[in-house]
Amino acid sequence: MSVVRHGFLGALAPGHRDRLLTFAREACFPAETRVFEEAGAADRFWLIRSGLVALDIHVPGRRAAVVETLGEGDLLGWSWMFEPYRWHLGARCHAAVTAYEFDAEPVRLACAEDPAFGLAVTRCVAEVIARRLKATRTRLLDLYGFPGGGTP
Amino acid sequence: MTVPVPYRVVAHRVDTPDTATIVLEPADAALPPFAPGQFAMVYAFGVGDIPLSVCDIDGPRLAHTVRTVGAVSGALHDVRIGRTVGVRGPFGTGWELSEAEGRDLVVVAGGIGLAPLRPLVLAALATPERYRRLNVLIGGRTPDDLLYCGEPWQAAAGVRVTVDRAGPAWTGEVGLVTTLIDRADFEPPRTAAFICGPEPMIRATAADLVHRGVDPDRIRVSLERTMHCGTGHCGHCQLGPLLLCRDGPVVGWTRAEPLLMVREL
Known part of the structure; x- marks a missing residue:
C-alpha cells in the first residue's frame, strides 16, 4: 500500500499534497522510542510510512495507558495546528517506525499565506479528528461486552 | 429439519x-x-x-x-x-463466497462475530487461486477476549487484530476495528467484503468500506435477531420485510442498510 495514495496524504489533492511534501524530511525511530511526551511542545508532526505508534496517557502509579495505535498512512499529531500547541497525549513507537517529519511552524505559515492550501490541510486534519472521535465514541459503547452491561 | x-x-x-x-x-x-x-x-x-x-x-x-x-x-x-x-x-443464508471469485476479500469480525466468519476464511484459504488478496480484520474487547488465538489459519490469513482496551503486555494495535481498514491491502472496486459483529460495528464498517469505494452490493453482513423456529413461521426474527432465520442471517448491505436505519425495527 502506498502512503501517498491512502491515509492522510491520499485525502489531499495532488497539488496540495506535493506542496506539503516539500516541507517533509524522512525520519526513523527504533522500537520503544518515545516520540513525544504528553503536554510537551507540539512543534512537529509526522505521517507514518511504516511501523506502529501507541498514543498513551500518563496515569500516576501505573504504566502509561495506551488509548490508540496509529500505523501506515496515519497522521501522528494534530495538536501542532491548534493553540496552545501542546501534545494532549504521549506517543511511543511499538515497532520501528519510518515517517515523513514536518516542522509545524513553516506549515502553519504556508497555510496562513495560501488560504486554499490552508483550507485543504485543515480539512484533512479535521477529518482525521472527526474519524478518531467517531471511533472513540463507538468504543465507549463497549460493543463486545456482556449484552446489557454487567457480567454473565 | x-x-x-x-x-x-x-x-x-x-x-x-x-x-x-x-x-x-x-x-x-x-x-x-x-x-x-x-x-x-x-x-x-x-x-x-x-x-x-x-x-x-x-x-x-x-x-x-x-x-x-x-x-x-x-x-x-x-x-x-x-x-x-x-x-x-x-x-438461513450463507456467505456465498463463490460470488466473490476473482476479487479481493475483506473479512471484518467484531467479538464473537468471528465465529461464523471462521469457515468462510478457511474456505478462502483452501482455494487461494480463486481470490485475489485476503484481508482478515478482527476487533476484540481486550486481548483476553480474542477467539481462536494461535490457530494456524490466523497466520496463513495474515490476520490483523485490534482491541478496544489493552493491558500492559499487549504490543498490538488498539482502536476500533474500522481503523484496520485503512491499513488493509485491497482494491475497492474489485473487493467483496463480509462483516459480522455488533450492529453499530457493522454499520461503521460498511460505511467505511463504501467510503473507500467498495460497491455496497459486494458487502454482505450477518445480522442477529431473536431466532426461534428457524423456518420463517413464528416471526420472532422479523426485520421489516425480512425474516432473518430464512432470508438471513447473511444479507447484502444494500438491503440491510435502510432497515438498520429504522429505529426499533
Missing part, C-alpha cells in the same frame, strides 16, 4: 473466560451439510434452544462457539464431552 436430531459432544474447548467451542458428531443420521454463514438451533435438553452459527464444518461434524449470556447458552457452554444435544438446521 424441524425436529431436533441428536448429536454427541466429542470435544469441548474453553476459548475465553465466557466463551467455549463445542464439537458435535451425529449420534445417528446427520443433518444436511451446512454452508459457512448458516446457523443451527442447538438444544440443551431440559433447558431450551438457541441459534448458533457454525464455526467449523468437517464432514458430518459441526463446531459451534457459544458465549454464556443466559440459561441455554450457559448450559451449552458447560456441556460435557459425551453428552447429547439436539440440533436442527441448516437454517
Whole structure:
C-alpha cells in the first residue's frame, strides 16, 4: 500500500499534497522510542510510512495507558495546528517506525499565506479528528461486552 | 429439519473466560451439510434452544462457539464431552463466497462475530487461486477476549487484530476495528467484503468500506435477531420485510442498510 495514495496524504489533492511534501524530511525511530511526551511542545508532526505508534496517557502509579495505535498512512499529531500547541497525549513507537517529519511552524505559515492550501490541510486534519472521535465514541459503547452491561 | 436430531459432544474447548467451542458428531443420521454463514438451533435438553452459527464444518461434524449470556447458552457452554444435544438446521443464508471469485476479500469480525466468519476464511484459504488478496480484520474487547488465538489459519490469513482496551503486555494495535481498514491491502472496486459483529460495528464498517469505494452490493453482513423456529413461521426474527432465520442471517448491505436505519425495527 502506498502512503501517498491512502491515509492522510491520499485525502489531499495532488497539488496540495506535493506542496506539503516539500516541507517533509524522512525520519526513523527504533522500537520503544518515545516520540513525544504528553503536554510537551507540539512543534512537529509526522505521517507514518511504516511501523506502529501507541498514543498513551500518563496515569500516576501505573504504566502509561495506551488509548490508540496509529500505523501506515496515519497522521501522528494534530495538536501542532491548534493553540496552545501542546501534545494532549504521549506517543511511543511499538515497532520501528519510518515517517515523513514536518516542522509545524513553516506549515502553519504556508497555510496562513495560501488560504486554499490552508483550507485543504485543515480539512484533512479535521477529518482525521472527526474519524478518531467517531471511533472513540463507538468504543465507549463497549460493543463486545456482556449484552446489557454487567457480567454473565 | 424441524425436529431436533441428536448429536454427541466429542470435544469441548474453553476459548475465553465466557466463551467455549463445542464439537458435535451425529449420534445417528446427520443433518444436511451446512454452508459457512448458516446457523443451527442447538438444544440443551431440559433447558431450551438457541441459534448458533457454525464455526467449523468437517464432514458430518459441526463446531459451534457459544458465549454464556443466559440459561441455554450457559448450559451449552458447560456441556460435557459425551453428552447429547439436539440440533436442527441448516437454517438461513450463507456467505456465498463463490460470488466473490476473482476479487479481493475483506473479512471484518467484531467479538464473537468471528465465529461464523471462521469457515468462510478457511474456505478462502483452501482455494487461494480463486481470490485475489485476503484481508482478515478482527476487533476484540481486550486481548483476553480474542477467539481462536494461535490457530494456524490466523497466520496463513495474515490476520490483523485490534482491541478496544489493552493491558500492559499487549504490543498490538488498539482502536476500533474500522481503523484496520485503512491499513488493509485491497482494491475497492474489485473487493467483496463480509462483516459480522455488533450492529453499530457493522454499520461503521460498511460505511467505511463504501467510503473507500467498495460497491455496497459486494458487502454482505450477518445480522442477529431473536431466532426461534428457524423456518420463517413464528416471526420472532422479523426485520421489516425480512425474516432473518430464512432470508438471513447473511444479507447484502444494500438491503440491510435502510432497515438498520429504522429505529426499533
